[in-house]
Amino acid sequence: MNAETSAWERRSAVRVVPPVRPRKLAKVPFVELADGRLQGVVSSGSDIERVYVSSFTAGTHAYSCSTNNNRPCGALPSGSSPCKHLHLLAAEAVLQYGVDRVARYLRVDVGDGASTGADLVDSMNGQVERAPAATVFSRFLRHLNYLEIPDTTTPIPEMHWFPALGAGR
Amino acid sequence: MLAVNLSELLDGPLHGVEEALDLVAGFDDALVHGLARLGEDRAAALSALAGAFAGSPLGVRAGEAAEKIAAGSVTDEHLSVLAGGRAALFGAVHDALLGRLDGALGRARAPWEASPSAASSGADNLLAGCRSWLHELAITGWRGVDHDLVSAADQTIEALLAVPGLRRTAVLLDGLAAELRASSPIATMERLPARRWADLWTRALLLSQPGGPAAAVPEPAATVSGRLLLLGVDVHEHGTAVQIQVHAVLEPADGGPARLVRASVAAPKVDTIVGPALWRLLQWHPVLLGALAEHRSLDITDQPILDSGDLVWHDDRAEAGEPADPFATARVLLGGALAPAVPPLDRHPVRISEPVLVEGYTAAADGGEVTFDLGGRPLAVDVERLPSCGPLTPELVAASTACIGLVRWDGGRWALQPLAVQATVKRKPVTAHNGDWALGPTDPKVMKAEAKAGDSVAVLRERAGRLLRR
Numbered sequence: 024m025n026a027e028t029s030a031w032e033r034r035s036a037v038r039v040v041p042p043v044r045p046r047k048l049a050k051v052p053f054v055e056l057a058d059g060r061l062q063g064v065v066s067s068g069s070d071i072e073r074v075y076v077s078s079f080t081a082g083t084h085a086y087s088c089s090t091n092n093n094r095p096c097g098a099l100p101s102g103s104s105p106c107k108h109l110h111l112l113a114a115e116a117v118l119q120y121g122v123d124r125v126a127r128y129l130r131v132d133v134g135d136g137a138s139t140g141a142d143l144v145d146s147m148n149g150q151v152e153r154a155p156a157a158t159v160f161s162r163f164l165r166h167l168n169y170l171e172i173p174d175t176t177t178p179i180p181e182m183h184w185f186p187a188l189g190a191g192r
Numbered sequence: 193m194l195a196v197n198l199s200e201l202l203d204g205p206l207h208g209v210e211e212a213l214d215l216v217a218g219f220d221d222a223l224v225h226g227l228a229r230l231g232e233d234r235a236a237a238l239s240a241l242a243g244a245f246a247g248s249p250l251g252v253r254a255g256e257a258a259e260k261i262a263a264g265s266v267t268d269e270h271l272s273v274l275a276g277g278r279a280a281l282f283g284a285v286h287d288a289l290l291g292r293l294d295g296a297l298g299r300a301r302a303p304w305e306a307s308p309s310a311a312s313s314g315a316d317n318l319l320a321g322c323r324s325w326l327h328e329l330a331i332t333g334w335r336g337v338d339h340d341l342v343s344a345a346d347q348t349i350e351a352l353l354a355v356p357g358l359r360r361t362a363v364l365l366d367g368l369a370a371e372l373r374a375s376s377p378i379a380t381m382e383r384l385p386a387r388r389w390a391d392l393w394t395r396a397l398l399l400s401q402p403g404g405p406a407a408a409v410p411e412p413a414a415t416v417s418g419r420l421l422l423l424g425v426d427v428h429e430h431g432t433a434v435q436i437q438v439h440a441v442l443e444p445a446d447g448g449p450a451r452l453v454r455a456s457v458a459a460p461k462v463d464t465i466v467g468p469a470l471w472r473l474l475q476w477h478p479v480l481l482g483a484l485a486e487h488r489s490l491d492i493t494d495q496p497i498l499d500s501g502d503l504v505w506h507d508d509r510a511e512a513g514e515p516a517d518p519f520a521t522a523r524v525l526l527g528g529a530l531a532p533a534v535p536p537l538d539r540h541p542v543r544i545s546e547p548v549l550v551e552g553y554t555a556a557a558d559g560g561e562v563t564f565d566l567g568g569r570p571l572a573v574d575v576e577r578l579p580s581c582g583p584l585t586p587e588l589v590a591a592s593t594a595c596i597g598l599v600r601w602d603g604g605r606w607a608l609q610p611l612a613v614q615a616t617v618k619r620k621p622v623t624a625h626n627g628d629w630a631l632g633p634t635d636p637k638v639m640k641a642e643a644k645a646g647d648s649v650a651v652l653r654e655r656a657g658r659l660l661r662r
Contacts, residue, residue: 032383034603036600038576045466046645167462167659167660170652171656174457174474175356176456176504178500182363183543189576
């Protein structure tokens with residue numbers, strides 16, 4: 024172990040979670056690398072009440088897309104290629120996390136020069152495989168629920184462990 | 193802060209600090225590998241930590257806890273005692289550091305007086321849920337933490353967030369869980385934030401003691417009125433929370449001495465809300481945000497204040513006053529203002545954040561590091577710690593000639609965290625404060641980028657409105 028690592032390990036306020044980059048949220052309000060998948064929620068282009076739950080599985084690169092009510096996406100008959108929702112998910116994930124982090128999580132060999140979600144999708148060769156939409160959708164609702172919790176003016180001294188650090192500068 | 197203050201801060205040993213931190217490091221290493229598999233060396237580290245309390249009221253219980261844990265009996269009570277010991281060591285380190293800093297700055301500090309006992313939040317079952325998760329973490333060790341163990345806290349955290357009196361615990365556990373999740377698989381991580389995670393674990397365990405003072409909502413000790421002159425704003429942020437902490441000098445209406453106070457607002461958020469959009473989460477406090485953005489003083493009436501010097505901000509008890517330059521406030525009032533006491537549980541070096549004015553230095557940038565040379569002594573400047581919701585950049589700090597900042601201590605060294613700078617860019621004077629964009633960005637480039645990205649807060653609130661209430 025070198026001296027720099029050892030000094031870092033003895034600090035209280037260090038960044039552990041890599042920063043998330045800002046992106047437009049309108050089309051794909053939710054993206055996450057969790058449960059062994061790149062998964063997220065894509066707003067329907069035609070029906071404002073409907074959303075699609077889309078995912079790519081790490082390792083196998085199997086993909087899935089269905090509505091939040093678990094109806095399969097019409098544009099994704101078995102054996103076809105990823106639908107536009109999956110393409111949008113990949114594109115926004117790359118904006119949010121950077122192509123390297125997404126590729127590493129999914130265990131995709133994107134090669135040098137890959138920079139977009141399309142590069143990422145092109146480098147995967149998985150099959151359609153239905154993944155449960157309900158879990159991801161409920162994680163999305165949990166995510167949205169944060170914005171419903173009221174703020175507080177009682178100080179939270181514990182936040183001193185979480186300094187705001189210049190993201191993406 | 194002058195060269196002479198800096199010398200006094202940096203010179204001379206801090207007695208006992210190294211030794212205390214070595215004891216802590218032994219305990220932290222035990223948490224890395226898990227208390228279920230201690231081995232001889234780590235068992236000895238726990239005994240050494242307990243040994244530091246021999247002769248103190250904690251001594252017998254700490255010794256017993258270390259012995260029992262080494263023998264494989266890890267109970268809630270044993271863990272709490274050792275966590276208390278670790279926290280007490282940091283309390284002592286905090287006091288030594290803050291004492292040195294106050295001495296160097298010539299800053300007077302109010303003595304701590306216990307507030308009237310506050311109401312307990314009365315959510316003992318939730319706190320038991322926290323303790324049981326923390327217990328599992330300690331037994332497993334960071335290296336053994338997997339996805340299932342992290343997810344096991346989800347329901348508890350969700351329930352904690354719904355109880356206003358337990359917000360501290362909720363925000364802390366949520367931040368820790370997110371770091372563990374993002375770091376998985378931890379077993380193969382190259383380096384572990386051992387000190388940090390043990391800090392968070394320790395504080396969480398103390399906060400979740402049943403019926404203890406930590407689990408209670410603090411009760412304001414008094415109310416204050418007067419003129420509030422802002423110095424700057426410190427921003428704290430993790431994926432699902434943001435907090436602003438405004439540092440200010442209060443001139444009490446009753447004519448008492450000027451005192452240093454803080455006003456905080458914390459709001460839940462999601463990870464995709466970053467940069468200047470953060471301010472929109474705090475929009476229910478327009479008077480406070482307006483004063484930050486427009487550099488105005490505030491007239492406050494009957495604002496509750498805690499024994500920690502924190503105002504419990506009521507935006508309707510504040511009125512915008514005259515324009516007031518924070519640099520003028522710092523030059524004229526900061527030196528003589530009375531600093532607040534630090535409540536016992538909050539005594540940890542990470543909380544040290546003393547506002548100072550530094551000028552008359554030569555700034556030097558080397559790689560990503562910025563240093564202020566003050567009369568031949570180097571003062572490290574923490575330019576990582578510049579929030580993305582404000583206009584300060586490392587380049588601006590490196591071009592600065594005066595700086596309002598917070599003195600902090602971490603990893604064995606002192607550093608200055610800038611809150612505001614006066615700089616010369618292209619031969620023109622420029623002033624930038626962290627809070628300048630509190631009512632929206634003022635830099636045309638940033639405004640354009642924001643307009644292009646759209647209002648992330650509004651988009652998510654629309655989605656929440658449509659999808660959550662079904």
